[in-house]
Amino acid sequence: MLNNLARWLLDPSGLTPHGFCLLWQPGMIGLHAISDVLTGLAYFSIPLALAVFVKRRQDLVFKPVFLLFVAFILLCGAGHWLDLLTLWVPAYGLEGLIKAATAAASVVTAITLWTLMPRILLLPSPMQMREARAALSEREARALELAQVNADLRQFAYIASHDLKSPLHAIAQLAEWIREDIKAVATPETIENLHLMQQRAGRLQMLIASLLNYSRAGYVKARAEAVDIAGLFDNIVASLAPPAGFRVEFRGQAITIHTHRSPLEHVLRNLIANAIQHHDRTEAEITVSVRITAGIAEFRVEDDGPGIAPKFHERIFLIFQTLQHRDDQEASGVGLSIVKKTVERLGGKVWVESAPPRRGSVFLFTWPEAPVGQADRGATTSHLSSRML
Numbered sequence: 001m002l003n004n005l006a007r008w009l010l011d012p013s014g015l016t017p018h019g020f021c022l023l024w025q026p027g028m029i030g031l032h033a034i035s036d037v038l039t040g041l042a043y044f045s046i047p048l049a050l051a052v053f054v055k056r057r058q059d060l061v062f063k064p065v066f067l068l069f070v071a072f073i074l075l076c077g078a079g080h081w082l083d084l085l086t087l088w089v090p091a092y093g094l095e096g097l098i099k100a101a102t103a104a105a106s107v108v109t110a111i112t113l114w115t116l117m118p119r120i121l122l123l124p125s126p127m128q129m130r131e132a133r134a135a136l137s138e139r140e141a142r143a144l145e146l147a148q149v150n151a152d153l154r155q156f157a158y159i160a161s162h163d164l165k166s167p168l169h170a171i172a173q174l175a176e177w178i179r180e181d182i183k184a185v186a187t188p189e190t191i192e193n194l195h196l197m198q199q200r201a202g203r204l205q206m207l208i209a210s211l212l213n214y215s216r217a218g219y220v221k222a223r224a225e226a227v228d229i230a231g232l233f234d235n236i237v238a239s240l241a242p243p244a245g246f247r248v249e250f251r252g253q254a255i256t257i258h259t260h261r262s263p264l265e266h267v268l269r270n271l272i273a274n275a276i277q278h279h280d281r282t283e284a285e286i287t288v289s290v291r292i293t294a295g296i297a298e299f300r301v302e303d304d305g306p307g308i309a310p311k312f313h314e315r316i317f318l319i320f321q322t323l324q325h326r327d328d329q330e331a332s333g334v335g336l337s338i339v340k341k342t343v344e345r346l347g348g349k350v351w352v353e354s355a356p357p358r359r360g361s362v363f364l365f366t367w368p369e370a371p372v373g374q375a376d377r378g379a380t381t382s383h384l385s386s387r388m389l
Helices: 002-010 026-056 063-085 092-121 126-182 188-216 229-240 261-277 335-345
Strands: 225-228 246-250 253-259 284-293 296-303 350-353 361-368 380-382 385-388
Touching: 026 063, 063 092, 126 188, 225 229, 225 261, 229 246, 229 253, 229 261, 246 261, 253 284, 253 296, 261 284, 261 296, 261 335, 261 361, 335 350, 335 361
Parallel strands: 246 284
Antiparallel strands: 225 253, 246 385, 253 380, 284 296, 296 361, 350 361
16 A cells, blocks of 8 residues: 555656656756745745744734745645656656645645735835834933933922022011111101012012922832821821811821822822911811712812802913912912822813802822832721811
């Protein structure tokens, strides 16, 4: 049986080699032989190059396609060498088997290639890669430049605040001394002018301090920690000491979140202090609540004050913007801009909801939790804390 199979593969009975069809002409035989030898060598060298490429490029995508091409090209090379053999040996059975294998590999390769074509077309071209690298390099250069500018501005703000505070304090002190020296002979207008000078110097000191705080807003160096929001609220209210008749409460579920304590405390303190400072009545109710969804905490600071007209909802978050005359109420106009900068630097957003003549305003801000394992997450408990003064 094996002999019959070998005869069928290599020397079918009654068949003549291909050279017989070429009348054994040396020139014709040589032309076919050399062509098949060189083509076969080329076909075998191409898969070798592809195999080396696939092995060295571990990040290569679509590796199965490359392996199919290797198999397909190897079989094509084997087919040409079988053509060379059949010039002298009628091994048409073996040649047919090689052709069948080549056909199968060709069909599989073609189907795979066309199936992957949409994904292959999504791959960036070399020009696109060069453009992307250039854009990335430009962004990195701009980021470094911006970081340097920000560092220079923070340093300038720090130096300016310290260099300007001393002369301003001296001016205020000199105005006080002058007022003491001349109060026996000075007119009320002169005394009032000296008082205004002291007031303006104090306001400028406050603005310088606010600028320094604004330049530092949102820069966090401390590690994130588990922060009990109810406990944080209690500390803030105790330090603010609201006026008698002001009820400041934490309502709802008290949540422990993993975050940076200092900037969150600053934001809450500023919003609660604003609600107290800008209230127009001697009795007030201010409430703070928080809920958390998918690692994002949403805080609400709600008051029953005069409210804020919608046209001012964006303006109040701009630096140096206040809704009251500075002589009526001392304010730097920087507090809410620091709140906005701090919240946005840490990945959240802040906004206000208010619609006079209906009383009250609600300041809302989102605060993403810092990344942490599930074991570090705090539990949720019921809590109601209030201050009635």
